[in-house]
Amino acid sequence: MLGLNKRDTRFLIIVILLTLFTPFLLQPFPEESALAQFNGGYPDLMAKIAIFGIFAMGFNILFGLTGYLSFGHAAFLGVGSYAAVWMFKLLTMNVFPAIIVAVLVAGLFSAVIGYISLRRSGIYFSILTLAMAEMSYRLAYSVLTPITNGETGLQVRDSDPRILDGADAAQYPNLFGLELSQSWKLELASHVFTFNVGFYFCAVVAIVMFYISLRIARSPFGLVLKAIKSNQTRLNYTGMNTRPYTLAAFVISGMYAGLAGGLMAVMDPLAGAERMVWTASGEVVIMTILGGAGTLLGPVLGAGAIKYLENIFSKINENVLHEWFAFLPDGMEDAVIWLIARFTGEGWHLTLGVMFMAVVIFLPGGLVEGGGRIAAWFRRKPAAGAGAGGGDGDGDGDPEHHPKPTPRIATLGD
Amino acid sequence: MDAIFLQILNGLDKGSAYALIALGLTLIFGTLGVVNFAHGALFMLGAFCAVTLQKLFGLSYTVIDETQKDFLGNPLKVEVSYLEGWFGPEIGGALADWSVPLSILLAIPIMVAIGFVMERGLIKHFYKRPHADQILVTFGLAIVLQEVVKYFFGANPIQTPAPQAFRGALDFGVLVGFEPGAVIYPFWRLIYFLFAAVLIGAVFAFLRFTTFGMVVRAGMADRETVGLLGINIDRRFTIMFGMASAVAGLAGVMYTPILSPHYHMGMDFLVISFVVVVVGGMGSLPGAVAAGFLLGILQSFASMNEIKAVIPGIDQVIIYLVAIVILLVRPRGLMGKAGVMEE
Numbered sequence: 001m002l003g004l005n006k007r008d009t010r011f012l013i014i015v016i017l018l019t020l021f022t023p024f025l026l027q028p029f030p031e032e033s034a035l036a037q038f039n040g041g042y043p044d045l046m047a048k049i050a051i052f053g054i055f056a057m058g059f060n061i062l063f064g065l066t067g068y069l070s071f072g073h074a075a076f077l078g079v080g081s082y083a084a085v086w087m088f089k090l091l092t093m094n095v096f097p098a099i100i101v102a103v104l105v106a107g108l109f110s111a112v113i114g115y116i117s118l119r120r121s122g123i124y125f126s127i128l129t130l131a132m133a134e135m136s137y138r139l140a141y142s143v144l145t146p147i148t149n150g151e152t153g154l155q156v157r158d159s160d161p162r163i164l165d166g167a168d169a170a171q172y173p174n175l176f177g178l179e180l181s182q183s184w185k186l187e188l189a190s191h192v193f194t195f196n197v198g199f200y201f202c203a204v205v206a207i208v209m210f211y212i213s214l215r216i217a218r219s220p221f222g223l224v225l226k227a228i229k230s231n232q233t234r235l236n237y238t239g240m241n242t243r244p245y246t247l248a249a250f251v252i253s254g255m256y257a258g259l260a261g262g263l264m265a266v267m268d269p270l271a272g273a274e275r276m277v278w279t280a281s282g283e284v285v286i287m288t289i290l291g292g293a294g295t296l297l298g299p300v301l302g303a304g305a306i307k308y309l310e311n312i313f314s315k316i317n318e319n320v321l322h323e324w325f326a327f328l329p330d331g332m333e334d335a336v337i338w339l340i341a342r343f344t345g346e347g348w349h350l351t352l353g354v355m356f357m358a359v360v361i362f363l364p365g366g367l368v369e370g371g372g373r374i375a376a377w378f379r380r381k382p383a384a385g386a387g388a389g390g391g392d393g394d395g396d397g398d399p400e401h402h403p404k405p406t407p408r409i410a411t412l413g414d
Numbered sequence: 415m416d417a418i419f420l421q422i423l424n425g426l427d428k429g430s431a432y433a434l435i436a437l438g439l440t441l442i443f444g445t446l447g448v449v450n451f452a453h454g455a456l457f458m459l460g461a462f463c464a465v466t467l468q469k470l471f472g473l474s475y476t477v478i479d480e481t482q483k484d485f486l487g488n489p490l491k492v493e494v495s496y497l498e499g500w501f502g503p504e505i506g507g508a509l510a511d512w513s514v515p516l517s518i519l520l521a522i523p524i525m526v527a528i529g530f531v532m533e534r535g536l537i538k539h540f541y542k543r544p545h546a547d548q549i550l551v552t553f554g555l556a557i558v559l560q561e562v563v564k565y566f567f568g569a570n571p572i573q574t575p576a577p578q579a580f581r582g583a584l585d586f587g588v589l590v591g592f593e594p595g596a597v598i599y600p601f602w603r604l605i606y607f608l609f610a611a612v613l614i615g616a617v618f619a620f621l622r623f624t625t626f627g628m629v630v631r632a633g634m635a636d637r638e639t640v641g642l643l644g645i646n647i648d649r650r651f652t653i654m655f656g657m658a659s660a661v662a663g664l665a666g667v668m669y670t671p672i673l674s675p676h677y678h679m680g681m682d683f684l685v686i687s688f689v690v691v692v693v694g695g696m697g698s699l700p701g702a703v704a705a706g707f708l709l710g711i712l713q714s715f716a717s718m719n720e721i722k723a724v725i726p727g728i729d730q731v732i733i734y735l736v737a738i739v740i741l742l743v744r745p746r747g748l749m750g751k752a753g754v755m756e757e
């Protein structure tokens with residue numbers, strides 16, 4: 001289906017289902033129960049997960065597939081946001097022109113930066129992209145203030161021209177009149193599920209982008225990108241010019257970032273330069289690594305995990321902790337709460353840093369590798385049990401590692 | 415002419431900081447081959463050594479002073495710092511006043527220890543991993559260090575003044591023959607530059623004139639051969655890591671009167687220091703120092719009003735522009751050796 005083989009189709013369908021049922025999946029606990037604060041099923045967070053998922057997917061095409069570590073990807077996100085808000089100001093509050101222009105502008109911008117940065121690879125490439133992004137960030141704050149509105153950030157105002165909109169058109173980002181902030185609530189056995197237009201819009205875009213990245217990874221083009229990652233020199237020696245491929249990967253991932261920036265502006269029509277600062281680029285690197293660079297689903301999982309944990313951890317303050325640990329003896333309770341409070345609430349960044357270090361040190365393949373290891377562990381266990389239960393004397397359930405000695409000579413003798 | 419002279423002077427103090435951080439980065443890269451994104455955090459930790467000492471010196475207890483009365487006639491409570499209590503008001507006051515230079519004594523052992531722990535505990539396991547992994551794990555470490563400092567000292571910048579004697583400014587122009595008042599330069603910045611020059615000189619002398627330094631240089635050139643000669647090169651490189659960490663820390667300590675330390679300052683300096691290293695040439699110590707001063711001075715020239723009027727915004731981006739041009743035209747940097755990381 002859609003040019004995918006059976007396995008990938010199944011994979012895509014699972015992803016589509018997971019995405020569309022996010023409002024249920026992130027809302028597992030009943031309202032007013034003690035665990036309700038772990039619910040993440042509100043539109044703002046879900047849309048953020050979808051948006052950062054797109055951003056990380058695009059980053060993964062450059063870093064995971066091609067092996068170029070860019071430390072300046074937030075610049076494209078910022079440019080996309082600015083372009084989208086300008087479309088809101090000049091043309092219409094409909095989201096489509098904004099998103100299309102955001103993607104195009106980010107693509108153009110990344111083509112320029114990529115053309116220059118891709119002349120080098122390795123650490124030099126990282127530093128070149130870092131320098132370019134830092135330059136854009138600083139320019140956005142200083143000289144480009146007429147375009148970016150400096151520290152205040154670019155906002156939509158009533159006095160903007162909006163030449164395509166009529167006098168009575170909606171004042172908020174909309175899909176041909178359907179406002180994105182609209183949502184419906186479903187109450188089911190003390191659970192409250194929220195279905196928001198904005199989230200579903202982002203989710204559908206994310207699914208489309210996931211499909212595109214799946215196709216890229218499976219295409220001959222994707223194969224070349226993987227070859228570049230594993231050994232670029234050898235590829236050059238075989239007479240292949242890799243530059244157009246790396247540039248294409250760079251521009252594609254820049255366009256993903258621009259799309260994410262455009263969607264951010266769609267969810268909240270505001271663009272500021274702080275989206276372009278280099279630590280924001282670091283954040284998408286963290287997401288991709290945490291999920292698993294080079295895998296398709298990893299970056300999305302990483303983005304989801306980080307945004308979800310950020311929301312939940314920031315909400316846990318000392319009062320909440322006191323409620324949780326009230327069963328402990330007093331002195332121990334205080335000690336435990338003190339320790340946990342360092343990592344929650346204000347201390348979320350500490351958790352992020354520790355988590356990130358732990359993943360790079362112990363699990364370079366990210367969550368996906370971790371999941372794979374756990375799955376392998378479970379698979380091996382029942383197999384070993386069956387082998388022992390069979391009692392065939394050899395005690396092996398794994399024919400590959402302990403092949404039975406074939407009595408070749410004996411059969412010949414017979 | 416005096417304006418140009420003033421800009422050169424202005425560039426020197428920032429340039430000294432860049433040069434010191436870049437020197438440490440290059441030492442680590444040249445010896446261990448590790449790209450250390452946590453080096454900015456080491457600079458920040460050094461600055462907070464000065465803050466810690468200032469706070470320690472400021473610890474006080476209350477005494478009831480019978481000679482002073484408030485308006486009701488009760489004896490006043492007076493805060494007396496421990497230092498003044500122990501050493502008398504004069505020496506105690508002088509110690510508190512000189513807390514920033516004195517923190518050097520505190521910072522050296524602390525920073526060396528941090529460097530050792532970092533190298534043995536974390537970096538050691540990343541020698542053979544790709545540069546991207548090294549960047550990522552040290553970036554994570556930088557976030558952790560930053561957040562720990564933020565917990566202990568808060569998010570706001572903390573004032574750490576220079577000693578009273580160095581707080582004024584010097585009419586530097588008179589010394590070199592300009593009119594009085596044309597070139598005014600704060601004392602402390604001059605001291606920072608001299609301090610940086612001495613420190614850089616010491617590092618170079620250490621590497622050039624001691625046996626230890628000779629072995630380290632040999633190890634930088636060919637680690638394997640030095641190892642085969644029966645020298646424990648790993649231990650020496652660990653010591654060099656501690657030294658690089660101390661250099662970054664000292665750069666931070668002395669920078670506190672110029673810029674009030676805050677937990678985020680390391681990240682701000684880190685990006686520029688990497689640019690400095692690249693411009694100077696990856697792995698070249700003189701290159702790092704020269705590029706540090708060069709970029710510092712260029713930056714201060716670019717922030718002159720005359721230049722900003724011609725090219726608006728140039729003061730914000732000059733460093734990055736220079737770096738981009740250098741990387742594209744001469745990838746090995748100003749003084750880099752041919753063939754070292756030239757990809």
